[in-house]
Amino acid sequence: MASPSTDRPLLPEAPAIHEVRLAVRAWLGAHPADAVTVALSGGADSAALTAAAVAETDAVHAVVVDHRLQSGSEVVAARAAEFARARGCATVTVVGVDVTGGGGIEAAARAARYRALDENRDDRPVLLGHTLDDQAETVLLGLGRGSGLRSIRGMAPFDPPWGRPLLGVRRDTTRRACDELGYRPYEDPHNADDRFTRVRLRREVLPLLEDVLGGGVAEALARTAGQLQDDGHALDVWARDLLATARREDDLLDTDALAAAPAAVRRRALRSWLIDHTATPNETMLRAVDDLVVAWRGQGPVAVGRGPRTGTRLVVSRRRGTLAVEYVDRAKVRATGS
Numbered sequence: 001m002a003s004p005s006t007d008r009p010l011l012p013e014a015p016a017i018h019e020v021r022l023a024v025r026a027w028l029g030a031h032p033a034d035a036v037t038v039a040l041s042g043g044a045d046s047a048a049l050t051a052a053a054v055a056e057t058d059a060v061h062a063v064v065v066d067h068r069l070q071s072g073s074e075v076v077a078a079r080a081a082e083f084a085r086a087r088g089c090a091t092v093t094v095v096g097v098d099v100t101g102g103g104g105i106e107a108a109a110r111a112a113r114y115r116a117l118d119e120n121r122d123d124r125p126v127l128l129g130h131t132l133d134d135q136a137e138t139v140l141l142g143l144g145r146g147s148g149l150r151s152i153r154g155m156a157p158f159d160p161p162w163g164r165p166l167l168g169v170r171r172d173t174t175r176r177a178c179d180e181l182g183y184r185p186y187e188d189p190h191n192a193d194d195r196f197t198r199v200r201l202r203r204e205v206l207p208l209l210e211d212v213l214g215g216g217v218a219e220a221l222a223r224t225a226g227q228l229q230d231d232g233h234a235l236d237v238w239a240r241d242l243l244a245t246a247r248r249e250d251d252l253l254d255t256d257a258l259a260a261a262p263a264a265v266r267r268r269a270l271r272s273w274l275i276d277h278t279a280t281p282n283e284t285m286l287r288a289v290d291d292l293v294v295a296w297r298g299q300g301p302v303a304v305g306r307g308p309r310t311g312t313r314l315v316v317s318r319r320r321g322t323l324a325v326e327y328v329d330r331a332k333v334r335a336t337g338s
């Protein structure tokens with residue numbers, strides 16, 4: 001049973017592990033599960049997480065993904081697996097993946113990793129080692145890029161099946177926990193590569209902000225994320241309700257029902273309706289669709305994604321007080337000026 005066990009002693013001589021264990025214990029208390037899968041890279045965060053999870057529960061299954069992108073990656077994966085076995089994980093699985101596809105190697109590796117974890121989790125929640133520092137960086141990046149709530153609210157502690165027990169734990173603590181365990185964590189060379197925005201943010205921007213604002217910036221940013229998580233959740237619930245109210249047969253949406261809702265709720269509802277229809281709306285598209293509802297002046301269809309065949313587009317049109325999403329010829333979209 002992967003519920004927290006308060007009878008397990010915490011080692012007072014190992015304060016960092018103690019802190020990580022308390023975080024895992026709190027997470028398991030809030031999200032009880034019969035067993036958990038831990039996503040183990042071999043880095044400090046997921047190694048400390050694995051050790052703490054094993055200490056807190058009997059049913060921990062480790063999955064190590066080998067992206068096979070660098071020579072020697074199988075050695076890194078084997079060493080992580082060895083650590084998981086030594087800590088006492090119930091099972092340890094190493095999964096090799098083929099990283100292919102567009103959108104950059106990092107994004108492709110991430111997609112392959114999450115797919116592999118999902119396929120090997122056996123219906124268990126998957127614990128990831130994201131820390132408070134990761135959360136702070138996500139919020140700061142989102143703010144700097146002018147992103148919406150979806151991005152600056154950061155990562156959720158539990159977004160099934162993905163669990164993040166360490167969002168309140170500093171990265172420095174997981175490193176010290178590994179020291180206490182006598183484990184030398186794997187250092188991803190990317191984490192030292194200044195070509196990555198996140199690395200520069202970590203190394204240059206956050207220390208500067210700490211200097212200017214007087215410390216506690218990472219914690220403050222993570223607190224912001226926590227508050228926005230709650231706000232974002234409320235908006236998501238209202239948007240879902242609005243969609244249910246506005247939906248007519250054939251999946252048309254009633255524009256009067258939409259127009260009566262606050263803009264933040266309405267745009268959320270529209271976004272999720274579009275995504276359900278395989279659209280990939282950016283902010284500009286979403287505003288144009290929203291204008292069909294609240295700034296209607298007879299405009300033509302708004303393109304929101306590709307069609308199934310070359311030369312076709314997925315569009316949203318307004319007809320007789322409803323919004324409809326459909327495929328049309330690209331030429332037709334152009335002709336209407338959308």
Ligand SMILES: Nc1ncnc2c1ncn2[C@@H]1O[C@H](COP(=O)(O)OP(=O)(O)OP(=O)(O)O)[C@@H](O)[C@H]1O
Binds near residue numbers: 038040041045
């Ligand atoms: N090769 C791997 N095998 C298994 N789990 C991994 C691997 N790499 C990363 N993880 C898991 O994902 C967590 C986050 O890792 P990292 O910060 O490198 O990912 P990321 O690319 O930032 O992911 P995300 O897209 O979720 O932000 C790790 O703590 C670990 O739990």
